[in-house]
Amino acid sequence: MTPTSAGTIPGLDQAPTTHQPLLDWVRETAALTTPERVVWCDGSREEWQTLTDQLVEAGTFVRLSQKPNSFWCVSDPDDVARVEDRSFICSKNEADAGPTNNWMDPLDMTIVMTEHYRGCMAGRTLYVIPFCMGPLTAENPQLGVQLTDSPYVVVSMHIMTRMGSKALTLFGDGTDTAAEFVRCLHSVGAPLKPGQEDVPWPCATTKYITHFPEDRMIWSYGSGYGGNALLGKKCYALRIASVIARDEGWLAEHMLILKLTSPAGKVHYIAAAFPSSCGKTNLAMLEPSIPGWKAETLGDDIAWMRFGDDGRLYATNPEAGFFGVAPGTGWKTNPNAMRTLYRGNSIYTNVALTDDGDVWWEGYSDAPPDHLTTWTRDDWTLTTDYARGRLAAHPNSRYCTPIAQCPIAAPEWNDPQGVPISAIFFGGRRATTIPLVVESRDWQHGVFLGATLSSETTAAATGQVGVVRRDPMAMLPFVGYHVGDYLQHWLDTGDHAHATQLPKIFYVNWFRRAGNNGGDGRFLWPGFSENSRVLKWAIDRLDGTATATETPIGLVPTPEALDLNGLDTPPDDVQAALTVDPDEWRAEIPLIEQWLATIGDKLPHALLDELEDLQHRLA
Ligand SMILES: Nc1nc2c(ncn2[C@@H]2O[C@H](COP(=O)(O)OP(=O)(O)OP(=O)(O)O)[C@@H](O)[C@H]2O)c(=O)[nH]1
Ligand SMILES: O=C([O-])CC(=O)C(=O)O
Numbered sequence: 305m306t307p308t309s310a311g312t313i314p315g316l317d318q319a320p321t322t323h324q325p326l327l328d329w330v331r332e333t334a335a336l337t338t339p340e341r342v343v344w345c346d347g348s349r350e351e352w353q354t355l356t357d358q359l360v361e362a363g364t365f366v367r368l369s370q371k372p373n374s375f376w377c378v379s380d381p382d383d384v385a386r387v388e389d390r391s392f393i394c395s396k397n398e399a400d401a402g403p404t405n406n407w408m409d410p411l412d413m414t415i416v417m418t419e420h421y422r423g424c425m426a427g428r429t430l431y432v433i434p435f436c437m438g439p440l441t442a443e444n445p446q447l448g449v450q451l452t453d454s455p456y457v458v459v460s461m462h463i464m465t466r467m468g469s470k471a472l473t474l475f476g477d478g479t480d481t482a483a484e485f486v487r488c489l490h491s492v493g494a495p496l497k498p499g500q501e502d503v504p505w506p507c508a509t510t511k512y513i514t515h516f517p518e519d520r521m522i523w524s525y526g527s528g529y530g531g532n533a534l535l536g537k538k539c540y541a542l543r544i545a546s547v548i549a550r551d552e553g554w555l556a557e558h559m560l561i562l563k564l565t566s567p568a569g570k571v572h573y574i575a576a577a578f579p580s581s582c583g584k585t586n587l588a589m590l591e592p593s594i595p596g597w598k599a600e601t602l603g604d605d606i607a608w609m610r611f612g613d614d615g616r617l618y619a620t621n622p623e624a625g626f627f628g629v630a631p632g633t634g635w636k637t638n639p640n641a642m643r644t645l646y647r648g649n650s651i652y653t654n655v656a657l658t659d660d661g662d663v664w665w666e667g668y669s670d671a672p673p674d675h676l677t678t679w680t681r682d683d684w685t686l687t688t689d690y691a692r693g694r695l696a697a698h699p700n701s702r703y704c705t706p707i708a709q710c711p712i713a714a715p716e717w718n719d720p721q722g723v724p725i726s727a728i729f730f731g732g733r734r735a736t737t738i739p740l741v742v743e744s745r746d747w748q749h750g751v752f753l754g755a756t757l758s759s760e761t762t763a764a765a766t767g768q769v770g771v772v773r774r775d776p777m778a779m780l781p782f783v784g785y786h787v788g789d790y791l792q793h794w795l796d797t798g799d800h801a802h803a804t805q806l807p808k809i810f811y812v813n814w815f816r817r818a819g820n821n822g823g824d825g826r827f828l829w830p831g832f833s834e835n836s837r838v839l840k841w842a843i844d845r846l847d848g849t850a851t852a853t854e855t856p857i858g859l860v861p862t863p864e865a866l867d868l869n870g871l872d873t874p875p876d877d878v879q880a881a882l883t884v885d886p887d888e889w890r891a892e893i894p895l896i897e898q899w900l901a902t903i904g905d906k907l908p909h910a911l912l913d914e915l916e917d918l919q920h921r922l923a
């Protein structure tokens with residue numbers, strides 16, 4: 305960046321820090337982006353109050369009367385999801401980005417984006433958000449600063465991260481002990497001319513979500529939404545952190561963290577990776593349907609996992625909030641999410657608004673109100689629109705709410721040590737082929753299951769929905785380096801010098817459908833709270849008390865091993881959900897081969913060995 309003069313920008317000199325690299329960077333950015341003023345965020349209640357009032361005043365937020373301290377807002381209709389085709393990994397060498405990432409030379413990208421950033425904050429406020437991913441008391445706190453011209457982002461970061469003064473104190477005084485931090489620059493890309501009226505959701509047609517892994521830096525432009533704009537989330541905690549994790553020998557993964565206590569009082573912690581909009585948040589807030597089991601949540605989206613001194617893999621959640629998919633969330637499917645939301649302090653984006661100042665979305669309740677304002681601010685009525693199946697909420701509409709107020713938040717969710725993981729679950733959304741649950745034979749086989757994970761695309765990213773794609777470890781859009789190296793890193797994790805007790809790896813699919821033989825397309829497995837039955841079987845496997853049958857793809861429950869007491873799903877459906885159909889699997893092989901071939905030279909040999917074994921077993 306080429307700094308011009310920023311000396312006269314109000315607020316710039318009111319920095320509550322002497323951290324020189326931070327001060328320099330803010331000054332340079334202000335000089336380039338020319339905001340009207342600079343605000344150093346402290347993360348206080350007053351700041352939340354001021355900004356939410358301001359967002360209401362601007363017409364961006366509507367204060368809800370039915371939920372305390374909560375707000376409804378809708379985005380620009382062209383800014384509703386992550387933009388994977390506009391996301392870039394700008395490593396110095398193109399080869400390091402690998403075949404699954406968009407790449408541009410970092411210098412070229414710097415030039416392109418500098419021109420986009422020049423003057424882009426005119427008429428707006430530049431907010432400086434110091435934040436920490438993970439507990440503030442961590443031995444090595446993972447710090448970041450997001451510079452943004454979006455007050456919506458600031459209040460969302462209040463919920464999603466530990467930010468403001470409490471994070472800034474960890475940066476040090478700016479001498480040689482000044483802490484390193486990830487630089488996250490964000491602009492909605494909508495400068496205002498003098499006197500020009502703002503719109504409720506400013507954004508730009510051209511979007512860039514850019515990562516410079518070697519410089520631990522993120523530059524985002526043009527979007528105000530979710531993973532494009534809350535840069536602590538997917539950009540930092542997954543794309544940049546996966547690179548740091550590779551370098552330092554740990555794992556940054558797209559996983560929920562769940563604590564399960566058996567009727568006998570035995571505690572197990574599990575982690576699970578499902579692609580976006582495939583059930584992480586719901587499983588993270590599970591209300592078990594089987595008696596005596598207790599579930600508590602530690603995280604719903606991202607897990608950082610390192611080996612502890614005892615040789616077990618410990619997970620922490622870098623986030624402090626849930627950014628959850630609204631549609632489908634209701635008292636029947638996810639009562640704990642509903643209880644969390646009823647406590648207030650939440651932001652809703654792209655759901656519908658009721659006439660009495662509440663939110664609504666498909667699945668919120670069985671009885672929709674007579675009239676709604678849709679996410680496109682249109683009228684919607686029960687008699688005409690509901691009958692026609694017209695959606696009131698966008699399929700990727702979201703709630704943003706603090707973990708701390710979730711009634712089943714595990715007390716240790718904020719513990720910097722993390723929790724020891726007993727089992728890892730991979731899963732996707734597949735209408736066919738993939739059975740309800742499979743246990744891997746060993747770590748390498750488990751990595752193969754994760755490496756070949758497949759799922760139908762969802763509304764969480766722009767593009768076509770419902771297309772089956774390979775999504776290794778549910779990380780396809782989030783691995784910040786070469787996917788072949790990433791898979792090797794997973795294999796190496798199994799050989800880690802400190803590993804004494806590796807988690808057992810399972811593969812699940814809640815989304816298999818009755819369709820192949822004239823079925824009606826219904827889900828074969830009821831899902832949600834009933835998923836506790838699958839988790840129970842997995843835990844019994846860890847404890848050596850449940851039986852399994854060998855199949856070509858791995859171990860599946862014997863008919864009597866899965867606890868189906870009180871389940872009212874037809875037994876034939878359960879059986880169909882569990883089936884390993886060799887014909888379906890023979891049809892799957894070419895798809896797996898095709899995917900592995902795209903990885904090229906860096907495909908670990910161990911995964912080819914696993915593929916060969918699978919083919920032999922199917923032959
Ligand atoms: N049929 C069925 N649907 C489910 C199940 N779990 C979740 N869903 C639905 O799948 C959608 C996405 O679920 P989430 O739990 O929000 O998915 P996620 O993985 O957290 O998604 P991201 O936040 O985008 O990463 C919602 O509409 C849920 O209602 C399940 O067990 N069975
Ligand atoms: O990042 C987002 O916009 C939302 C999210 O959690 C995902 O897509 O997995």
Ligand SMILES: [Mn+2]
Pocket residue numbers: 581584585604605627628629
């Ligand atoms: Mn989620």
